[in-house]
Amino acid sequence: MDIMEIIKQRRSVRTFDGKGITPEEQQKLYEYVQQIKNPYDIPVHFMLVDARSEGLFSPVIEGEQFYIIAKVPGGPHSEEAFGYSFEQLVLYACSIGLGTTWMAGTLDRKIFEKVADLQEGEMMYCVTPVGHAAAAMSETEQKMRAGIGADERKPAAELFFDKDFATPLAVEEEKLKTALEAVRLGPSAVNYQPWRIVRDGKAFHFYETYNKALHERSEWDVQKIDMGIALCHFIGLTGGTCSLSDPGLACPEDTQYIATVTV
Numbered sequence: 001m002d003i004m005e006i007i008k009q010r011r012s013v014r015t016f017d018g019k020g021i022t023p024e025e026q027q028k029l030y031e032y033v034q035q036i037k038n039p040y041d042i043p044v045h046f047m048l049v050d051a052r053s054e055g056l057f058s059p060v061i062e063g064e065q066f067y068i069i070a071k072v073p074g075g076p077h078s079e080e081a082f083g084y085s086f087e088q089l090v091l092y093a094c095s096i097g098l099g100t101t102w103m104a105g106t107l108d109r110k111i112f113e114k115v116a117d118l119q120e121g122e123m124m125y126c127v128t129p130v131g132h133a134a135a136a137m138s139e140t141e142q143k144m145r146a147g148i149g150a151d152e153r154k155p156a157a158e159l160f161f162d163k164d165f166a167t168p169l170a171v172e173e174e175k176l177k178t179a180l181e182a183v184r185l186g187p188s189a190v191n192y193q194p195w196r197i198v199r200d201g202k203a204f205h206f207y208e209t210y211n212k213a214l215h216e217r218s219e220w221d222v223q224k225i226d227m228g229i230a231l232c233h234f235i236g237l238t239g240g241t242c243s244l245s246d247p248g249l250a251c252p253e254d255t256q257y258i259a260t261v262t263v
């Protein structure tokens with residue numbers, strides 16, 4: 001599959017056709033998740049669950065028959081690892097014609113966590129419905145997309161920088177341009193797009209510009225999941241290597257270092 005084409009095609013799907021997914025599609029998802037890895041080497045465990053028999057639903061989703069639930073050990077980099085691994089599944093689902101929606105907020109966590117058999121020390125940050133998109137979006141979905149501005153993304157000049165946070169990045173090389181565009185197009189919680197990148201030669205330092213309200217809402221950081229998605233897209237297109245090599249740059253307010261990808 002051409003990853004960039006899939007990244008461009010993907011959108012959150014909140015209205016499904018009500019028909020579920022075939023046993024062949026279930027098998028493909030099952031096989032795909034077996035080989036999913038992330039640079040943090042933190043295992044993410046996926047489950048495909050029948051929505052009706054387990055009583056799973058979301059107030060913003062219609063016509064879904066299945067959910068994918070995932071859990072991961074908590075601790076340092078747990079969110080980034082989860083984001084990285086889960087996004088691989090989201091992109092794979094899209095490549096075989098299945099719609100998904102990352103969901104961290106619009107679900108009754110207690111019900112999903114019970115189905116996931118969540119143990120002490122495990123985290124179930126997000127889930128997604130999975131299925132075929134309906135021909136038309138529900139009114140709820142249309143309103144949600146408009147409210148969040150889901151079709152919009154920040155311009156590259158606000159996201160990518162050269163050596164410090166003051167100089168917008170100009171990239172010549174086609175492969176790197178595409179990889180940065182892949183980061184820019186990624187999904188994020190409330191479409192806040194927290195990713196910032198500062199380039200220094202072959203090193204691309206990833207930073208999170210976090211939203212205080214979201215931060216204060218929970219003990220874990222949903223925007224670090226967005227950062228895992230950004231790393232997944234960038235590494236998927238560059239084949240770069242991920243490390244923790246904080247260059248100690250002066251950061252804007254509410255911005256923190258996450259990881260470095262060396263290309």
Ligand SMILES: Cc1cc2nc3c(=O)[nH]c(=O)nc-3n(C[C@H](O)[C@H](O)[C@H](O)COP(=O)(O)O)c2cc1C
Nearest residue numbers: 011012102103104105106150187188189190191225
């Ligand atoms: C970590 C994360 C959590 C999200 N949580 C929710 C959610 O709880 N409910 C929902 O409807 N969408 C959720 N979304 C989807 C975003 O709103 C969506 O990705 C964004 O608006 C961009 O739209 P698009 O995915 O169609 O490109 C989440 C996305 C991410 C990455």
